[in-house]
Amino acid sequence: MAVEEGQWVLMATGRSPTNIAVIKYWGKRDEALILPVNDSISVTLDPGHLSATTSVAVSPSFPSDRMWLNGKEISLSGGRFQNCLREIRKRARDVEDEKKGIRINKEDWEKLHVHIASYNNFPTAAGLASSAAGFACLVFTLGKVMNVMEDYGELSSIARQGSGSACRSIYGGFVKWCMGKNNDGSDSIAVQLADEAHWNDLVIIIAVVSSKQKETSSTSGMRDSVETSPLLQYRAQTIVPNRVLKMEEAIKSRNFESFARLTCADSNQFHAVCMDTSSPIFYMNDTSHRIINLVEKWNQSEGTPQVAYTFDAGPNAVLIAPNRKNAALLLQKLLYCFPPQDHDLSSYMVGDKSILSDAGLNSMEDVEALPAPAEMKTPNQKFKGDVSYFICSRLGAGPKVVTEETQALIDSVTGLPK
Numbered sequence: 001m002a003v004e005e006g007q008w009v010l011m012a013t014g015r016s017p018t019n020i021a022v023i024k025y026w027g028k029r030d031e032a033l034i035l036p037v038n039d040s041i042s043v044t045l046d047p048g049h050l051s052a053t054t055s056v057a058v059s060p061s062f063p064s065d066r067m068w069l070n071g072k073e074i075s076l077s078g079g080r081f082q083n084c085l086r087e088i089r090k091r092a093r094d095v096e097d098e099k100k101g102i103r104i105n106k107e108d109w110e111k112l113h114v115h116i117a118s119y120n121n122f123p124t125a126a127g128l129a130s131s132a133a134g135f136a137c138l139v140f141t142l143g144k145v146m147n148v149m150e151d152y153g154e155l156s157s158i159a160r161q162g163s164g165s166a167c168r169s170i171y172g173g174f175v176k177w178c179m180g181k182n183n184d185g186s187d188s189i190a191v192q193l194a195d196e197a198h199w200n201d202l203v204i205i206i207a208v209v210s211s212k213q214k215e216t217s218s219t220s221g222m223r224d225s226v227e228t229s230p231l232l233q234y235r236a237q238t239i240v241p242n243r244v245l246k247m248e249e250a251i252k253s254r255n256f257e258s259f260a261r262l263t264c265a266d267s268n269q270f271h272a273v274c275m276d277t278s279s280p281i282f283y284m285n286d287t288s289h290r291i292i293n294l295v296e297k298w299n300q301s302e303g304t305p306q307v308a309y310t311f312d313a314g315p316n317a318v319l320i321a322p323n324r325k326n327a328a329l330l331l332q333k334l335l336y337c338f339p340p341q342d343h344d345l346s347s348y349m350v351g352d353k354s355i356l357s358d359a360g361l362n363s364m365e366d367v368e369a370l371p372a373p374a375e376m377k378t379p380n381q382k383f384k385g386d387v388s389y390f391i392c393s394r395l396g397a398g399p400k401v402v403t404e405e406t407q408a409l410i411d412s413v414t415g416l417p418k
């Protein structure tokens with residue numbers, strides 16, 4: 001139903017980044033509140049390349065809460081959406097928009113309904129953590145519309161109830177999710193360790209790996225791991241606490257060697273926990289393993305890490321280089337092994353495409369002329385089509401309000417998605 005004549009629509013739009021964990025969250029001690037079994041640490045990615053944009057509109061003429069994701073209406077009846085909506089509504093305050101002649105009292109929010117439209121600037125099907133950006137953005141933007149004044153720690157604990165990893169998308173740069181001790185989850189919040197400017201040489205290259213397999217969701221995968229993997233308990237209690245301290249130190253001192261060793265070891269241990277689960281969960285595939293081999297051989301031959309790799313609940317590789325020079329060298333090796341299937345170089349690299357010219361790759365001829373990486377076992381083996389495309393990105397900032405009316409996803413007259 002569209003807006004009735006004489007009724008107003010109030011709206012806010014926000015944009016939130018996605019994040020990638022370098023010390024992984026895997027396992028809950030409380031499923032309903034989403035409380036983890038260990039701390040985790042992540043880097044926030046540039047929202048220009050990977051983010052969710054969400055508009056939230058409110059009007060007295062909306063009969064119910066509704067949501068559209070990437071243009072399609074989705075149900076809001078799930079517990080995770082309801083928890084986020086309830087927690088933000090509880091903290092809603094008076095709102096006054098003099099220009100529009102709107103006045104909403106704190107108590108009115110219980111009766112008012114919202115329309116939410118959200119959009120990811122990267123394909124959801126690519127298996128990149130879209131729930132982290134999505135729930136962080138939902139909570140941030142609802143908070144803006146409802147004039148919620150809570151600090152970011154509190155917002156992170158609400159976003160956590162949408163999806164655990166979403167609490168880390170409330171900040172830019174380097175972020176730690178402290179598991180907390182309280183049963184009510186009040187101290188399970190994210191904190192910023194350093195902003196994105198602290199270590200801005202880092203370059204992130206994501207290989208979006210082709211996969212036809214339907215993956216086990218993080219939620220059900222980690223539930224199975226908690227119930228069946230003895231390694232998960234050992235990891236959470238003995239390994240992670242120490243690793244988190246070392247990772248904080250590596251970030252603080254911009255020690256790439258330590259950062260890279262910890263990142264790779266933690267990704268591998270997370271996937272070992274998946275293997276230790278009954279039934280075992282395989283998130284990585286042959287392409288993922290080939291990328292690990294390539295990086296490990298390169299790192300070993302140089303005697304010190306040149307790039308770090310990390311993999312989430314899917315086959316995509318997230319590669320972190322200390323600078324553009326190493327990112328360009330990495331790209332040469334990757335493009336030798338995984339040349340584009342359709343001969344179109346420019347659509348094979350999204351995000352910061354300029355890394356291609358840093359690597360001297362301005363045309364397909366340049367790609368074809370690449371020498372085989374010294375680290376390859378069988379130097380002439382190529383795996384065309386095994387990587388769908390690459391994304392080149394960097395660290396980025398936390399959620400922001402989007403003020404340009406043209407970027408809003410809801411029509412301010414009809415109250416429906418544009």
Ligand code: DP6
Nearest residue numbers: 021024025163164165218219312313
């Ligand atoms: C492998 O946050 O997606 O990406 O809390 O059940 O929504 P839920 O799970 P989710 O799990 C993310 C797991 C991970 C590691 C990480 O991001 O720390």
